[in-house]
Amino acid sequence: MNEAEEALARARRSLGRLEVLLESLDDDASHRRTAAGWSVAGTLVHLAFYDDWVAGRWRRWLANGRFQDLPDDLTELVNAAGARGWNAVSAETAPALARDAGRGVVEVLGQLPAAALQDAVATGRLAMIDRSVHWDPHLDEIESAIRNER
DSSP states (O other), rough: HHHHHHHHHHHHHHHHHHHHHHOOOOHHHHHOOOOOOOOHHHHHHHHHHHHHHHHHHHHHHHHHSSOOOOOOOOOHHHHHHHHHHHSSSTTTHHHHHHHHHHHHHHHHHSSHHHHHHHHHHHHOGGGHHHTTHHHHHHHHHHHHHHHHHH
């Protein structure tokens, strides 16, 4: 198994972890705050946003055959601008958004040609394949928030 295939396998395993967590959430848990200060629901919407973002970047790669370079500080700017809206999404809606976006990005990843995956590895964009790099730290935060309130 090559590096891209291993990254995709990690993404699929992490998606399973996300789905198990989402099944266990109740309304009370979705309103809890993580150590980062976001609600659990807001964190889930944040994940959904970035999964949709990654899927969109891959669609652009398929259209252009290359990645568009982005400013290094873009993530911090997007997080600062998005946090209020992400935290405003209802606890009932957030899990479905995270599940659907997670499944959607893994589906896109699974359909990419080998050249696309190799380009991500070669250009240091492994997180564009391995979504666990983003999901797992946030899932850890959510699990901790839930565990600490029980």
